Amino acid sequence: MxxxxxxxxxxxxxxxxxxxxxxxxxxxxxxxxxxxxxxxxxxxxxxxxxxxxxxxxxxxxxxxxxxxxxxxxxxxxxxxxxxxxxxxxxxxxxxxxxxxxxxxxxxxxxxxxxxxxxxxxxxxxxxxxxxxxxxxxLMARHSQLALLDAxxxxxxxxAAVATAAGRWGGLLDERDRLTAQGDVSDRVEWLEHQHAELERETLEPGSVEQLLADHRRQAHAADLIDACEGVFARLGGDDGGSVTRELRRLRGELQRVVEHEPRLQEVDGMLDTAAIQLDEALTLLDRIRADLDLDPSQFERIEQRLGRLHDLARKHRVAPEELHAQRERIAVELEQLRGAGQRLEALDAEIAAATSDWQAAADALGKKRRAAAGALADATTALIAELGMGGGRFDIAIEATGQARPDPQGAERVEFLVAANPGQPARALRKVASGxxxxxxxxxxxxxxxxxxxxxxxxxxxxxxxxxxxxxxxxxxxxxxxxxxxxxxxxxxxxxxxxxxxxxxxxxxxxxxxxxxxxxxxxxxxxxxxxxxxxxxxxxxxxxxxxxxxxxxxxxx
The missing domain is CATH 3.40.50.300 (P-loop containing nucleotide triphosphate hydrolases)
Incomplete structure (x- = not known):
């Protein structure tokens, strides 16, 4: 308003x-x-x-x-x-x-x-x-149709007509896409080759990341071993200079005098916690060192596999981590192409059914429109007479669109017609001369x-x-x-x-x-x-x- x-x-x-x-x-x-x-x-x-x-x-x-x-x-x-x-x-x-x-x-x-x-x-x-x-x-025919429908x-x-027309259009577009592909046998053969190449590799999510981590570990195995052994010796070795031995000695000195200063008990507790953490660190360090091994043959195998993955990634123009998703996309396309012929046959039947559904919905809409047109024309004609145009007549012409495609608006268009005076033929409302x-x-x-x-x-x-x-x-x-x-x-x-x-x-x-x-x-x-x-x-x-x-x-x- x-x-x-x-x-x-x-x-x-x-x-x-x-x-x-x-x-x-x-x-x-x-x-x-x-x-x-x-x-x-x-x-x-x-x-x-x-x-x-x-x-x-x-x-x-x-x-x-x-x-x-x-x-x-x-x-x-x-x-x-x-x-x-x-x-x-x-x-x-x-x-x-x-x-x-x-x-x-x-x-x-x-x-x-x-x-x-x-x-x-x-x-x-x-x-x-x-x-x-x-x-x-009201001069526009689409507005006339909207008023009649209201x-x-x-x-x-x-709504039923629009839904049916939309489904028909979607099916037709799908058929056009499949038809435009033509003979897909060559592409199927090519995709099968690509899919087989990818199938020979382990590409599940996380596997490529794990392979890259293994490669880094093997490439730096010697440095890792030296670092782990050096740190282990300095933290918990048998020589008198290890951190573990020094921590035990320091706690012993505090315990001899703790009775004279109770707050030293809190300091000793902190050192005890540090000793526990140190022991856990030594255990983990020892385990890591045990897992490390200089194995040139294993490193070569990892490099070969990583090289194959990089070659495949370049071929498919994706990152190595995306090869798994690429394999899934190829598999989906293969399935679609292999069933293209059967799908085309099914689409013909579905399009025919969708056309029939639209026609039924359009017929129901047209029937209701014709009934409404008669009632609106009679009511408007009566009002025209009351408004000083005695003998005038209002009609609503309903005509088929003649379109081959199912139309979301229905199978007909309308035109408001008016005869302003008795004996005159009805003309389109938009052509009435008197303002x-x-x-x-x-x-x-x-x-x-x-x-x-x-x-x-x-x-x-x-x-x-x-x-x-x-x-x-x-x-x-x-x-x-x-x-x-x-x-x-x-x-x-x-x-x-x-x-x-x-x-x-x-x-x-x-x-x-x-x-x-x-x-x-x-x-x-x-x-x-x-x-x-x-x-x-x-x-x-x-x-x-x-x-x-x-x-x-x-x-x-």
Missing amino acids: LTHLSLKHFAVVEEAELAFGPGLTVISGETGAGKSLLVDALGLLSGLRADSGVVRHGAERAEVVGEFTLADVPAARDWLLAAELDEDGEASCLLRRVVRADGGSRAWVNGRPVTIGQLAELAGLLVEIHGQHEHQA YGRTGAER GELSRISLAIEVAALGLDTVPTMVFDEVDSGIGGGVAEIVGQKLRALGASRQVLCVTHLPQVAAQGHAHYRVSKAASDGVTQSQVRLLDPKQRQEELARMLGGVELTREARAAAKRLLSDVG
Whole structure:
């Protein structure tokens, strides 16, 4: 939902801050005051082409900022997350567009620069504009299909179709990969040779590391033996200069005088611990020395094996420690290639089954779509008549896509068709010429669908063009009804429509220092009654106009 809209140096608006709430918000003003500028501003935030004409005369740039809450738009939250434009813990997002006086423009989402395409994609999830312009969301056939599916509540059927199409595509890709390999007998023979070479070596995890450690030990065996024997002799040898003998002598000296200084007992305990550690070190040192042996033949065998491993590692372009994993990869590929023929035969059957599954799911989806199309067409046709287009007809054409590949969207596409007057053939909604009729038809569709499309904010520009009296009141009532499930903004020149709003903005213009400026003001109840009286009676606000305005507001309640 749109919560705030900020304009700066935009057309004839120097600066404006607008707050919006749920329900129906109406925007009125005198002809030429610029009441449709708010729609134009939202259009810029929706990614429309920038025009230097929107920059206020004398300013360097125009700026539009819109803040939207995301609590009711999970698709927008997902989009922001995927694009890494989300704000942690934030339940809203900020869209900003700047247009320079030379016509260039830039866009930001949550303070980070984005392309105009990205801005349009995100805005398409947040706001939908219905008016006398070609950028209306309902003109796009994919939006029409989405609205029909929402009306028919086909979520489960669409998911089944998409799943079946995805499985079919995956199987087809697998078959293409296997087919592209051609005759694999030569590669199988080559891989078997490589695998046999690796099988002749011990490559289990840890074995190569152990071999390298054995090689280092044998290469330095003489130095290790000399070091171990030298240290053992100095620590625990039989000669009087060994550390063990010296430690025993020192403890004896302390024990002769310990009775005169009790703290020496603690020193003796420390030396006793050191003696135990020394004995353990001597035992381990003796064991290590016993394991060391100068064996040239063993060293040669280790070097030969290590050389073979290095040769294999260079051949396979991996480290010696990775040869085991390389052998496993070759084994897996061999298994796959050996079974390629059988897998190809199985794939043909699986692809046929997946095609059948998709067709069944698509048939179920198509059946539900056709039922929903009839109901939506009847409801919209009835509303079109209420909105002053008696004899008009709304239809939904459903046609097969004719594609050979299973489509995740189903087996058909839809086109909204409208006959605005009796006896006229139905034409595509996007080709309807009258802007006012187009707006009312869009309103009828949205009301009939009860706002079931996922976009939370709907904007109607001059939806009441060319109507009046009782029809205008019905238009207002329908907009208010739509506001119960969606946020609705409506630019209007009819008091019967304006009276139905939950909130009311007035756009006015005035000249200051020879420059025309527009101001946007949120009306309180008294100001609103005055504005309705102006819309009813013109410049002169008569008692009758004020009384009529009061009645309009009281009738809404």
